[in-house]
Amino acid sequence: MNLIDEAKKQIESLLNTAYDSAAARGTLPAGCALRGTVEIPKDVVFGDYASSAAMAAARDMRMAPRKIAQALVDGLDLNGTFFESVSIAGAGFINFRLGPRWYGDVIAAVEREGRSYGACDIGCGEKVMVEFVSANPTGPMHMGNARGGVLGDTLANVLKLAGYDTWKEFYVNDAGNQVHKFAVSIYARAMQEKVGEENFAFPEDGYHGEDIRDLARAFLQEHPEFPEGRDEAAWEDRMARFGLDRNIPKMKSDLLKYGIEYDQWFLESSLHESGYVAETVELLAKNGWTYEKDGALWLKTADLLRKKYIAEGKTPEEAEKLDLKDDVLRRANGFYTYFAADIAYHRNKIEERGFSKVINVWGADHHGHVARLQAAVDGLGLEGSKRIVIVLMQLVNLLQDGQPVRMSKRTGKAIALNDLLDEISVDAARYYFNNRAATSPLDFDLDLAVRQDSENPVYYVQYAHARICTLLGLLAGDGHTVKPASQIRFELLADETEKALVKQISSFPEEIKLAARDYDPSRINRYLMELAARFHRFYNACRIRDAEEDLLDARLKLAASVRAVLENGLAVLGVTAPEKM
Numbered sequence: 206m207n208l209i210d211e212a213k214k215q216i217e218s219l220l221n222t223a224y225d226s227a228a229a230r231g232t233l234p235a236g237c238a239l240r241g242t243v244e245i246p247k248d249v250v251f252g253d254y255a256s257s258a259a260m261a262a263a264r265d266m267r268m269a270p271r272k273i274a275q276a277l278v279d280g281l282d283l284n285g286t287f288f289e290s291v292s293i294a295g296a297g298f299i300n301f302r303l304g305p306r307w308y309g310d311v312i313a314a315v316e317r318e319g320r321s322y323g324a325c326d327i328g329c330g331e332k333v334m335v336e337f338v339s340a341n342p343t344g345p346m347h348m349g350n351a352r353g354g355v356l357g358d359t360l361a362n363v364l365k366l367a368g369y370d371t372w373k374e375f376y377v378n379d380a381g382n383q384v385h386k387f388a389v390s391i392y393a394r395a396m397q398e399k400v401g402e403e404n405f406a407f408p409e410d411g412y413h414g415e416d417i418r419d420l421a422r423a424f425l426q427e428h429p430e431f432p433e434g435r436d437e438a439a440w441e442d443r444m445a446r447f448g449l450d451r452n453i454p455k456m457k458s459d460l461l462k463y464g465i466e467y468d469q470w471f472l473e474s475s476l477h478e479s480g481y482v483a484e485t486v487e488l489l490a491k492n493g494w495t496y497e498k499d500g501a502l503w504l505k506t507a508d509l510l511r512k513k514y515i516a517e518g519k520t521p522e523e524a525e526k527l528d529l530k531d532d533v534l535r536r537a538n539g540f541y542t543y544f545a546a547d548i549a550y551h552r553n554k555i556e557e558r559g560f561s562k563v564i565n566v567w568g569a570d571h572h573g574h575v576a577r578l579q580a581a582v583d584g585l586g587l588e589g590s591k592r593i594v595i596v597l598m599q600l601v602n603l604l605q606d607g608q609p610v611r612m613s614k615r616t617g618k619a620i621a622l623n624d625l626l627d628e629i630s631v632d633a634a635r636y637y638f639n640n641r642a643a644t645s646p647l648d649f650d651l652d653l654a655v656r657q658d659s660e661n662p663v664y665y666v667q668y669a670h671a672r673i674c675t676l677l678g679l680l681a682g683d684g685h686t687v688k689p690a691s692q693i694r695f696e697l698l699a700d701e702t703e704k705a706l707v708k709q710i711s712s713f714p715e716e717i718k719l720a721a722r723d724y725d726p727s728r729i730n731r732y733l734m735e736l737a738a739r740f741h742r743f744y745n746a747c748r749i750r751d752a753e754e755d756l757l758d759a760r761l762k763l764a765a766s767v768r769a770v771l772e773n774g775l776a777v778l779g780v781t782a783p784e785k786m
Contacts, residue, residue, distance in 0.1 A: 206314045207325060207714040208307065212254060212287050213243040216301055220258050223280035232276040237265045251292060252300030259297040270297025308704065309695035311711045315766040316690045323713045323773050327721060328369030334554055335361040337566035338460065339376040342452045343387040344414050345621035346459060348601045349568050352647060355638035356598060357566040358465045359726040362777045367721035372560070373467045376550060379449055380474040381543050387412060388445035394421035395431055395444070420448045459623050464631055464779040476549050482541050485549035485585070486534050494584040500537030507531055509580035513590055532577065548581045555587045564594045564724065566643070572597055596724050599646040606652065629654045632780045636663035639778055642727045662734055666771065667783055669737035673768040674784040680750060680761060687765045688758050697759045702743040706763060709739045710770050733774045740767045
């Protein structure tokens with residue numbers, strides 16, 4: 206239950222009832238509608254919620270806002286509501302102050318909903334896919350994949366909690382030019398192992414990583430007869446499959462270690478082998494969006510983009526001035542491009558598997574590809590501009606001793622996900638990579654990530670959880686157990702730190718809703734930091750262990766509720782909630 210929404214709805218209902226009463230008495234003119242908004246003011250000195258209904262009605266009623274506000278307040282009956290008082294401020298704001306019932310209902314909701322507390326139903330069961338990481342299986346995953354993995358996984362968790370039917374997918378690029386380059390690179394290294402590096406040239410555009418040498422050596426151990434008995438192309442095909450059969454399981458195990466498990470690993474090759482890519486291109490041609498030039502088949506990307514931009518509000522003249530270019534779908538040699546396969550893949554997501562929205566987490570360097578893909582799927586009649594959502598992720602700067610780190614000390618290579626998890630915990634990695642919105646570059650401080658003090662945000666949040674667990678254990682030893690909400694006197698929670706803490710608990714469902722709406726799971730990190738901070742302030746300001754019995758029970762229940770919400774929030778991030786630290 207979202208008690209913030211419930212409070213706002215109750216205010217709207219109270220004001221409408223008060224208006225009907227005032228109109229019946231002749232205090233306010235009849236036949237008008239109350240509008241305005243109900244907001245939580247930044248400064249709660251006058252109240253916890255503020256309505257602008259009186260000011261919004263001033264024009265229709267032809268009365269001063271404060272006079273309207275007074276007439277409404279005079280007709281309010283707060284008995285049995287969330288509110289204990291109401292006042293008028295400024296130009297006519299109507300301010301409501303929360304009473305014990307609301308605070309008690311928040312704690313009761315945490316108790317009643319348990320691990321589901323925070324959930325909402327804005328998704329209404331809508332079927333959505335989150336595709337993330339989808340790194341080429343031609344080498345180890347790097348730091349960008351590490352960030353994308355956390356962003357995608359956490360976003361999917363948020364969407365699920367927000368009521369969406371969520372599916373996690375990894376798109377394996379096991380076909381096309383990059384796999385051919387992968388095979389050529391392994392072949393070249395295998396030849397060099399056989400005849401010496403000086404006697405066989407390595408392709409300039411090949412993959413130069415040490416992992417390619419390792420794959421070549423492993424292949425030779427299984428095939429000492431190489432290069433006899435087959436032509437070069439046949440050996441390359443075998444080497445591509447050999448490399449993929451080792452790299453893809455390694456990617457799966459690395460991501461599993463990272464706490465990420467997919468519903469499906471979808472192979473690009475399956476789209477080609479089934480003829481789905483060719484069929485998709487034929488559909489684009491049938492819809493009039495292709496043409497042939499220089500032996501290749503081209504997509505009228507520029508025309509599709511103009512149509513898209515005009516639909517989004519640009520004038521035809523503005524759209525015409527953009528530097529728009531067409532794309533090749535099928536090369537002169539008969540091979541389909543990666544773009545053609547990507548269009549087919551998104552058609553598969555929407556048309557074949559019925560996802561109403563498909564969300565991709567991409568690196569910021571893919572920015573220019575976003576509108577082109579959406580427009581191409583528009584060309585299939587599948588509303589790509591509405592149904593394809595791209596979360597663009599900025600770069601990660603890894604720091605140690607205040608200096609950028611680009612190479613692994615252990616391997617001397619670019620830092621891979623596996624290298625990182627050798628240095629820091631999975632909890633720290635997952636928390637840090639989600640600590641900023643995807644649109645912001647991220648500085649990842651390795652020294653800070655391993656510190657065990659309040660400067661380390663994941664430690665700070667986990668410590669709050671462990672501190673409460675310790676407190677609950679100590680009080681249980683004294684014979685004080687956490688009582689049901691129905692037995693708690695919530696009016697005793699009168700200290701401002703107690704009220705602030707309950708308000709923070711109440712906002713967790715709202716944060717889930719907003720994180721899902723904005724595709725920004727980093728909101729949960731900020732929420733948990735504030736919840737931990739408010740708990741520490743409460744703990745330092747309010748005696749618990751030696752308080753009077755009823756007050757002890759109320760404060761103990763409050764602490765136990767914070768613990769439950771911290772656990773729920775950390776679970777969304779894929780971070781553990783330790784009981785001891």
